[in-house]
Amino acid sequence: MSEGLRCCGFVSVLGATNAGKSTLVNRLVGVKVAITTHKVQTTRSAIRGVMVRGCRQVVLTDTPGFFAPKRRFDRAMQRAAEGAREGVDAVIFLVDAYAGLHEGVERGLEKLEGAKVPVWLVLNKTDKVLKKEDLLKFSSLLHERGNFAKSFMVSSTKGGGVDHLAESLADFMPEGEWHYEEEVVSDMTDRQFASELTREKVMEVLHDELPFQMMVETVHWKDKGSILWIEQMIVVKSGRHKGMVLGEGGRRIRLLGEKSRKVLEEVLGCRIYLSLRVKVRKKWDEERINYESWGLEYGE
Numbered sequence: 001m002s003e004g005l006r007c008c009g010f011v012s013v014l015g016a017t018n019a020g021k022s023t024l025v026n027r028l029v030g031v032k033v034a035i036t037t038h039k040v041q042t043t044r045s046a047i048r049g050v051m052v053r054g055c056r057q058v059v060l061t062d063t064p065g066f067f068a069p070k071r072r073f074d075r076a077m078q079r080a081a082e083g084a085r086e087g088v089d090a091v092i093f094l095v096d097a098y099a100g101l102h103e104g105v106e107r108g109l110e111k112l113e114g115a116k117v118p119v120w121l122v123l124n125k126t127d128k129v130l131k132k133e134d135l136l137k138f139s140s141l142l143h144e145r146g147n148f149a150k151s152f153m154v155s156s157t158k159g160g161g162v163d164h165l166a167e168s169l170a171d172f173m174p175e176g177e178w179h180y181e182e183e184v185v186s187d188m189t190d191r192q193f194a195s196e197l198t199r200e201k202v203m204e205v206l207h208d209e210l211p212f213q214m215m216v217e218t219v220h221w222k223d224k225g226s227i228l229w230i231e232q233m234i235v236v237k238s239g240r241h242k243g244m245v246l247g248e249g250g251r252r253i254r255l256l257g258e259k260s261r262k263v264l265e266e267v268l269g270c271r272i273y274l275s276l277r278v279k280v281r282k283k284w285d286e287e288r289i290n291y292e293s294w295g296l297e298y299g300e
């Protein structure tokens with residue numbers, strides 16, 4: 001533990017879906033806490049990642065992106081994103097500099113209007129924008145539209161600018177006891193993380209509408225000494241989706257298990273036996289218990 005006056009604060013990362021919020025949080029924390037994909041709506045609930053710089057702890061909340069909610073599940077995700085605007089020391093409004101101004105950004109600007117805490121504008125994916133003047137133009141356009149206390153430019157995948165942002169965040173944290181123990185990086189349990197990771201792999205491998213209509217439950221978790229035994233259930237909404245997950249002769253589900261296990265072994269640092277199964281539950285996204293286990297509000 002480093003010596004010095006302890007500081008600790010909370011920062012929410014908000015922005016359109018696919019802006020790179022989860023990638024940035026992982027980069028700031030230094031290890032993977034949130035799953036990321038090129039798909040929209042990957043992050044379903046608010047996940048906390050903990051960044052430490054010297055004697056300063058920054059608790060980052062990664063949120064589902066802003067988008068137009070249609071179903072109950074969408075509405076619950078939106079409430080989780082909106083709720084993260086309050087009770088924090090600062091908000092990061094993350095914008096994909098390459099995608100420019102679009103509906104999700106507009107929605108974010110609207111939601112952040114009149115925010116009671118300082119909002120920091122962070123332009124992401126600068127590696128994809130070749131001309132610096134385009135970045136500056138876009139930044140000033142956003143400054144006309146919103147009230148930002150500070151602004152930054154980063155590439156969350158390549159790392160450019162992230163260190164400066166991390167330093168500024170840490171410096172901004174008020175004096176106070178740490179909220180989490182020193183070695184904690186996330187508020188998710190390993191079991192929840194394991195479910196999320198398999199969901200990421202399913203989303204990566206199946207490139208159509210299936211991902212939004214699927215969840216992963218970890219149904220069995222046992223430490224058997226030399227090996228950690230995990231059984232998971234992929235829950236889908238139809239027999240057709242089940243077939244897609246299984247693949248011919250079960251080939252796809254075996255591949256999914258392989259991919260998920262590899263990353264899990266890396267992150268958890270132990271040998272893992274992972275068994276995946278798939279089942280159909282037509283209305284899983286209407287079941288109250290699933291919302292509670294993700295910390296989402298069920299709503300009307």
Ligand SMILES: Nc1nc2c(ncn2[C@@H]2O[C@H](COP(=O)(O)OP(=O)(O)O)[C@@H](O)[C@H]2O)c(=O)[nH]1
Binds near residue numbers: 128155
């Ligand atoms: N080129 C580039 N891609 C990025 C950057 N940050 C995120 N991405 C990609 O953008 C996609 C969405 O990222 P994700 O973190 O899941 O976005 P979220 O929905 O805002 O959480 C993923 O494919 C990321 O690899 C970046 O700085 N540069």
Ligand SMILES: [Mg+2]
Binds near residue numbers: 021036042043063064
């Ligand atoms: Mg995300």
